[in-house]
Amino acid sequence: MSRITALDVIDVRFPTSRTLDGSDAMNPEPDYSAAYVVMRTDHTADDNDLAGYSLLFTTGRGNDVACAAVRSLAPYVVGRDVATLIGDVGVLARELTWDGQLRWLGPEKGVMHMAIGAVVNAAWDLRCRIDAKPLWRVLASMSPAEIVQQVDFTYIDDAVTPAEALAMLQAAEAGRAERVDALLEHGLPAYTTSAGWLGYDDAKVDRLVRLAVADGFTMMKLKVGADIESDIRRLRVARAAAGEDVRIAVDANQRWGVDAAIEWMRQLADLSPYWIEEPTSPDDILGHRAIRDAVAPIKVATGEHVQNRVIFKQLLQAGAIDVVQIDACRVGGVNENLAILLLAAKFGVPVCPHAGGVGLCEMVQHLAMFDFIALSGSSDGRWIEYVDHLHEHFAEPVVVANGRYHAPKNPGIGAQMLDRSIVEYGFPNGPVWATMQS
């Protein structure tokens, strides 16, 4: 019998603001950061104590608050029996989400909810390591009933019931094995955001778009929303470099109100953007619906800032979005993302995960692969976002080749970082930050 012995939290920050990688209309100078979580146990495997690894992504300042939020959850997990915990992670997810005192800080939103997600994900990582499988395989090996058991249907059962969820998962059981083979052989489609950061000049956009096409990408994304003339010019540059067959989406990172979004997109419509992402506040369900009505056939996408399953439910009920963009670190962990995948499947809306940041590609690919194998059963109209930096800090960096994500092989959820990186980029005392003080 083994127990959780500690929940360690480390503030890790990368000084990405110095190169404008990651720059967009709302985040001009992000320092991609992580509240890095290690759920330690006294369970020994191969002479090492087993641990669960997870992280909560932020863009710099506030990462200390994220760390504090995760640390505040240590009393809920330290001392737990490992076998019981990983036997049903949903128990932990419900306990943290419905804690009568913590709940005031959300409920189910913001830093505390993201911290709960990070702890829940660390428990999933532990389960994957004990099962000796990557997360996508653990999830895709579960029975429909076990998957349904992992989902909290509170506040969404007016849109999808446990019985409906079970039926969808059962319907997708046929073909699971073939889709596992297809995944292992071909991977899943990716799109790249690396060519179109707002801080890049035209020449850099042109060069990077050509490189992306040569690398096999059939879809890419440009940041927009700071200046309409510049957006039109950069979109033209990208279209000329990419050719007519490549999809080019645009992303405003919540820059606009409803009326401004409609007006701005009217001016970009001739350039046929595939979708407009985050046209306005992620909280504005009715606003997204109004925008979608006005900009069709351009699709509307959002999700990286959508706080929980209740907002996703309404975005789908209202017919407000064409694309669901789940994020590995925004909501209450794997369990709530399963709920969101079920909602998307119920409404027939494709899931194109948000990624980038630190470790988001490594983590979210597992959920897309589960969706492909065991739920939607399709990769049509689905791409996983890809951004080409900071992967070298991970124990198993993503493999994106020929424009596709290839399935990770190692046990875990993908969040484990290299010890060296954690030390080097530790904030504020790691060598990278210590030497930066002027």
Place this chain on the structure above:
Amino acid sequence: MSRITALDVIDVRFPTSRTLDGSDAMNPEPDYSAAYVVMRTDHTADDNDLAGYSLLFTTGRGNDVACAAVRSLAPYVVGRDVATLIGDVGVLARELTWDGQLRWLGPEKGVMHMAIGAVVNAAWDLRCRIDAKPLWRVLASMSPAEIVQQVDFTYIDDAVTPAEALAMLQAAEAGRAERVDALLEHGLPAYTTSAGWLGYDDAKVDRLVRLAVADGFTMMKLKVGADIESDIRRLRVARAAAGEDVRIAVDANQRWGVDAAIEWMRQLADLSPYWIEEPTSPDDILGHRAIRDAVAPIKVATGEHVQNRVIFKQLLQAGAIDVVQIDACRVGGVNENLAILLLAAKFGVPVCPHAGGVGLCEMVQHLAMFDFIALSGSSDGRWIEYVDHLHEHFAEPVVVANGRYHAPKNPGIGAQMLDRSIVEYGFPNGPVWATMQS
């Protein structure tokens, strides 16, 4: 010229769980708590250094995270010129809300947003002390143009524009002086929640309801949602004790999904509850609309957990609520509450503030008084929630007499606590907590 010299944050907790004061269907054992904020300056008045006092209310665990979030904002305020800061607090509110890195932790929701609200409110407290006026008087003395200037219309200008806001405030200028006089003479209507906590037995409900009626309350509220038989019985007890002329609202504290809310309220309908408060998730705009359609003529109320102006906007646009319940500590401070008051006024929906907790009565009364004097111009259909505990810890406890809130007289926003209380209830080292360790 004086400057902000420090932002002190103190973790203060009251062990209210021991008496079940504050118990409801979702918060069975709250320990009412505050991240208490002191914005210190080197501005000397009456031989004391002037400071701005504020607090962020929580229900216990997680109060440390709230403290960490407020502390993370110190670099944004320490060193600022006091006169510039209080000359336009909206500048600080916008700067904190739109910080490109902090924004990832919300945006505009959860702990970080509440922390921003607490700091913004501390700046308002400072302004009130320098102006030597209570907040309600400061706000009610501002010109319509100055009030509009304090509001961030981003994401709400499709529902209320600055010009419309200005017009509403200008229309309410006539009669401001008379309403100040009326407020000073009669106060504003209160309703009490003290009679109906879920943990109270029938005899206690009967006794407290009779006491409340004797105290002059014409409206009160009962907690419901744990057990339908018990709810029916307690509501009958309360109705018998109160008589037919007293309004009795019920509050489910988000206990239900949409369908469950409709079914439960169908069973309570014969007992004519005035409103159903928080029937479901505060995020579920469409759900509130469905519930409202089904339970009319019972009114639907929510707000104490509504994270920001964007959700309130949609609740109003969708016709989802009959009552707007602002909270002094949930959103981005006085400035965002002004936005919410303007939205409510635009849609003609009355504002009945949420209060209770620690200091919420003391703080939110100012906003209701501003609304009465300078915006809605009416107290019809409006009551401020009142709960009768923890007031003794405040420098200027609320005065509720004959069922009405009487206007506070001292400078400030109402959040200043007694030094003695802060020491005694400091967590975890204050004497109250230190002696509780077994």
